[in-house]
Amino acid sequence: MRYLDKEAIEHIAIGAAFLGTGGGGDPYIGKMMALSAIEKNGPVKLYSVDEIEDEDFFIPAAMMGAPSVLVEKFPRGDEFVKVFQKLAKYIGKEKITGTYPMEAGGVNSMIPIVVAAQLDIPLIDCDGMGRAFPELQMVTFNLDGISATPMAITDEKGNIGIFETIDNKWTERIARSATVEMGASSLVSLYPTTGAQIKKSGVHHIITLSEKIGEIIASKNRNVKDKLHELLQLVSGYELFQGKIVDVIRETKGGFNLGKMNLEGMEVNKNENMKVHFQNENLIAEKNDQVVAMTPDLICLVDYETLLPVTTESLKYGKRVRVIGLPAHEKWRTDKGIETAGPNYFGYDYDYAPIEELVKKVVAEHV
Amino acid sequence: MYKIGIDVGGTNTDAIILDEYSNLVHSVKTPTSVDIKTGIETALRNLLQESNIDKTKISHAMLGTTQCTNAIVERKKLAKVGVIRLGYPATASVLPYTAWPKDMIEKLSGNYALVHGGYEYDGQLLGELDEAEIQTLLEDWREKVDSIAIVGVFSSIKNDQELRVRSIIQEVYGEKFPISCSSLIGSVGLIERENATILNAALCKVIETTTTGFVHALEGEGIFNAKVYLCQNDGTLMSIDYAKQFPILTIACGPTNSIRGASYLAKIKDTMVLDVGGTTSDIGVLQDGFPRESSVAVEVGDIRTNFRMPDIISVGLGGGSIVRVNNGKITVGPDSVGYKISEEALVFGGNTLTTTDIAVRLGLANVGDRSLVAHIDEEFAKEAQLEISFLIEQAIDKMKTSSEDTQLVLVGGGSIIVPDTLRGVSNIVKFENGTVANAIGASIAQISGQYEQIYIYSKEPREISLNDAQEKAVKQAVLAGALAETIELVEVEETPLAYHPENATRLKVKVVGKMG
Numbered sequence: 017m018r019y020l021d022k023e024a025i026e027h028i029a030i031g032a033a034f035l036g037t038g039g040g041g042d043p044y045i046g047k048m049m050a051l052s053a054i055e056k057n058g059p060v061k062l063y064s065v066d067e068i069e070d071e072d073f074f075i076p077a078a079m080m081g082a083p084s085v086l087v088e089k090f091p092r093g094d095e096f097v098k099v100f101q102k103l104a105k106y107i108g109k110e111k112i113t114g115t116y117p118m119e120a121g122g123v124n125s126m127i128p129i130v131v132a133a134q135l136d137i138p139l140i141d142c143d144g145m146g147r148a149f150p151e152l153q154m155v156t157f158n159l160d161g162i163s164a165t166p167m168a169i170t171d172e173k174g175n176i177g178i179f180e181t182i183d184n185k186w187t188e189r190i191a192r193s194a195t196v197e198m199g200a201s202s203l204v205s206l207y208p209t210t211g212a213q214i215k216k217s218g219v220h221h222i223i224t225l226s227e228k229i230g231e232i233i234a235s236k237n238r239n240v241k242d243k244l245h246e247l248l249q250l251v252s253g254y255e256l257f258q259g260k261i262v263d264v265i266r267e268t269k270g271g272f273n274l275g276k277m278n279l280e281g282m283e284v285n286k287n288e289n290m291k292v293h294f295q296n297e298n299l300i301a302e303k304n305d306q307v308v309a310m311t312p313d314l315i316c317l318v319d320y321e322t323l324l325p326v327t328t329e330s331l332k333y334g335k336r337v338r339v340i341g342l343p344a345h346e347k348w349r350t351d352k353g354i355e356t357a358g359p360n361y362f363g364y365d366y367d368y369a370p371i372e373e374l375v376k377k378v379v380a381e382h383v
Numbered sequence: 384m385y386k387i388g389i390d391v392g393g394t395n396t397d398a399i400i401l402d403e404y405s406n407l408v409h410s411v412k413t414p415t416s417v418d419i420k421t422g423i424e425t426a427l428r429n430l431l432q433e434s435n436i437d438k439t440k441i442s443h444a445m446l447g448t449t450q451c452t453n454a455i456v457e458r459k460k461l462a463k464v465g466v467i468r469l470g471y472p473a474t475a476s477v478l479p480y481t482a483w484p485k486d487m488i489e490k491l492s493g494n495y496a497l498v499h500g501g502y503e504y505d506g507q508l509l510g511e512l513d514e515a516e517i518q519t520l521l522e523d524w525r526e527k528v529d530s531i532a533i534v535g536v537f538s539s540i541k542n543d544q545e546l547r548v549r550s551i552i553q554e555v556y557g558e559k560f561p562i563s564c565s566s567l568i569g570s571v572g573l574i575e576r577e578n579a580t581i582l583n584a585a586l587c588k589v590i591e592t593t594t595t596g597f598v599h600a601l602e603g604e605g606i607f608n609a610k611v612y613l614c615q616n617d618g619t620l621m622s623i624d625y626a627k628q629f630p631i632l633t634i635a636c637g638p639t640n641s642i643r644g645a646s647y648l649a650k651i652k653d654t655m656v657l658d659v660g661g662t663t664s665d666i667g668v669l670q671d672g673f674p675r676e677s678s679v680a681v682e683v684g685d686i687r688t689n690f691r692m693p694d695i696i697s698v699g700l701g702g703g704s705i706v707r708v709n710n711g712k713i714t715v716g717p718d719s720v721g722y723k724i725s726e727e728a729l730v731f732g733g734n735t736l737t738t739t740d741i742a743v744r745l746g747l748a749n750v751g752d753r754s755l756v757a758h759i760d761e762e763f764a765k766e767a768q769l770e771i772s773f774l775i776e777q778a779i780d781k782m783k784t785s786s787e788d789t790q791l792v793l794v795g796g797g798s799i800i801v802p803d804t805l806r807g808v809s810n811i812v813k814f815e816n817g818t819v820a821n822a823i824g825a826s827i828a829q830i831s832g833q834y835e836q837i838y839i840y841s842k843e844p845r846e847i848s849l850n851d852a853q854e855k856a857v858k859q860a861v862l863a864g865a866l867a868e869t870i871e872l873v874e875v876e877e878t879p880l881a882y883h884p885e886n887a888t889r890l891k892v893k894v895v896g897k898m899g
Binding site: 044045048049051052053082085087088089090091092093094130172173174199200260262280332333334 | 537
């Protein structure tokens with residue numbers, strides 16, 4: 017067990033945005049909520065997964081809805097307590113031992129910190145993705161057949177709903193329409209889980225990993241090379257490309273931001289090019305027309321000089337970036353994982369191949 | 384008829400006179416004084432004496448000033464601001480003044496209240512206004528605050544609650560009490576808009592002294608009949624009354640004036656402009672004669688805001704930048720000998736190698752004593768020149784929106800260090816009088832009005848929405864002092880909102896007109 021203070025939260029916000037692979041929006045509001053909550057209630061306890069009991073009960077907390085609404089109308093702050101207590105009562109559990117995030121990235125890395133601070137319960141060092149994905153069923157707990165419901169949903173006005181759905185895709189559909197009625201943003205508590213389930217199906221150590229990533233990126237007075245080297249070692253990642261964004265093509269379809277960006281190589285990648293396809297999150301990276309990384313592996317864009325994560329919304333001509341690829345959690349590399357969030361699910365006609373192999377292949381051909 | 388333009392910069396106060404055909408009649412430069420006012424008076428006196436024009440024929444006087452920026456950066460002369468946020472119970476998780484620097488909160492008193500009110504993203508009511516709640520609050524705040532900032536959730540969609548609260552305050556505290564409404568200042572993004580509104584409210588005293596000081600300075604020099612304006616950061620002017628309501632819009636008007644003045648002198652309306660000073664260079668882009676607006680959150684005095692700001696980047700490179708060798712590699716800047724260049728640069732007999740010395744060595748410029756830099760190895764000078772070019776080229780590339788080569792207008796006292804060709808630039812335009820470009824920019828400015836709102840086209844068709852927005856922008860322009868019959872539409876920006884179930888679009892309209 018250890019405590020998360022303000023500095024830790026600043027670092028987690030940066031690291032989670034990195035693991036958010038371009039999606040999840042700007043974590044600014046989330047960070048402000050988390051900082052306000054610990055200012056008021058004191059630092060939050062972080063438990064590692066092996067410190068929790070199998071039979072104890074945990075509920076994650078997340079926000080659902082449009083990032084563009086969240087920047088204007090954010091929560092009251094005590095909804096979390098209500099939705100937690102409501103769901104606990106419904107399930108018939110008197111005690112909720114702790115909470116944890118659904119995904120790394122954007123706002124949702126920060127919401128559970130608010131919940132933990134307000135309820136004075138610990139935060140568990142795990143999540144259900146190890147990165148960010150756009151839909152509710154793209155969660156490692158779902159891969160192991162754990163139900164997203166019963167779930168509770170609420171808004172800042174005090175409306176509360178409880179859903180039990182026939183499968184996790186229906187959870188996504190029904191929760192999505194309720195969210196729109198609630199003013200396009202809502203708070204949800206779903207995938208109620210036991211300690212044993214977390215141990216089996218969660219992505220462990222993700223908060224600590226986010227914090228370490230953030231710590232490296234935020235460290236002052238060091239040269240970029242050293243920082244990058246340390247970062248790549250930490251996440252077993254590859255620097256796929258150094259380049260400048262020369263074109264961004266976007267379209268909006270079915271509530272998602274689809275698009276592709278073209279990068280022109282610089283420094284070590286002079287005279288080369290890269291294309292990155294995204295759907296909220298970055299999904300496919302092609303270097304000189306050859307795929308070098310694909311979902312569910314992570315494709316992260318960072319600022320060329322500061323290494324600060326670059327979100328999909330902030331892409332623009334002339335921005336200098338480094339493209340970093342890292343392997344997804346092993347649960348995503350199973351057949352079920354690839355079926356749920358692999359290239360085919362997002363409509364790309366590629367067979368999934370792990371980043372390690374793709375990078376090796378490119379290097380071999382080069383030599 | 385004559386126009387006077389004055390630009391108060393960090394180092395110099397410049398003043399110029401234009402005749403009725405907008406030809407430059409005379410210009411002067413004096414050092415900026417600590418109290419600002421004396422510097423303005425000196426510049427005015429010199430300008431009038433040297434040019435010897437008929438004072439009664441001065442019809443307009445324009446002031447571009449950094450006083451508001453300085454007040455925020457130095458935390459001086461700021462008012463005590465009470466913040467009323469309409470939206471409770473929503474938004475209580477992040478309170479006003481969160482993440483503000485502590486010393487700034489103390490200066491502003493830190494008073495705030497979350498009250499019932501606000502709208503949803505589609506214009507439906509989030510909360511009803513509770514007038515009794517506001518009345519009680521105002522009784523409590525009497526004597527505690529000098530100025531009030533009103534911020535409503537989604538007030539950029541509907542601002543009638545903000546305006547109602549404004550009238551309640553005026554009923555209780557009197558007509559003259561300074562009030563800032565967020566819907567008139569920032570765009571979507573509650574915290575950033577709230578911060579901008581608080582800063583605007585905090586500047587009410589500074590703007591009062593600035594405007595009365597300018598009017599007194601003019602009267603002191605015998606100028607009584609001129610219409611008086613302040614420069615905004617978008618290259619347009621505002622009347623004194625308008626400036627008193629929106630002092631924050633003066634922030635960053637200096638670089639804007641400079642790039643606009645440059646484009647006026649070069650007679651080019653769409654171009655990139657590079658203004659090279661002694662320590663830094665500013666790069667901006669003009670579209671139809673006006674600076675491109677920044678699209679990201681801007682920090683002012685360490686406070687995150689989202690009000691309109693010109694998209695200008697600064698590079699630590701100027702005529703006084705120091706050239707060094709570090710581990711065998713040549714570096715240029717970001718430190719500079721600054722205003723001491725005439726003592727410290729080699730060509731002026733000093734001991735510091737500067738970018739100006741490199742330019743003189745390579746024959747790009749002819750200032751100071753050439754023989755004092757003759758000993759510099761030519762290869763070395765060429766390498767340093769490459770580094771200078773690289774810094775400029777990199778900055779230019781960051782400002783570009785396409786990979787095509789751009790035209791570049793070059794101004795500023797330090798512009799001699801810029802070589803004749805640059806990568807990514809098709810041609811460079813230079814000209815005389817570039818050193819007072821900012822004061823020229825101040826005196827040629829027009830008057831604008833702007834309006835932004837989210838419209839739902841399925842309910843209010845596009846044509847009707849456009850007309851509504853334009854009407855509201857025209858009202859703003861007239862309020863700012865424009866002649867109604869000269870106003871024309873210069874900008875329409877439509878952004879469809881991705882997550883909206885209906886056909887919702889954020890519509891931004893800008894109009895510009897001549898001075899009344």
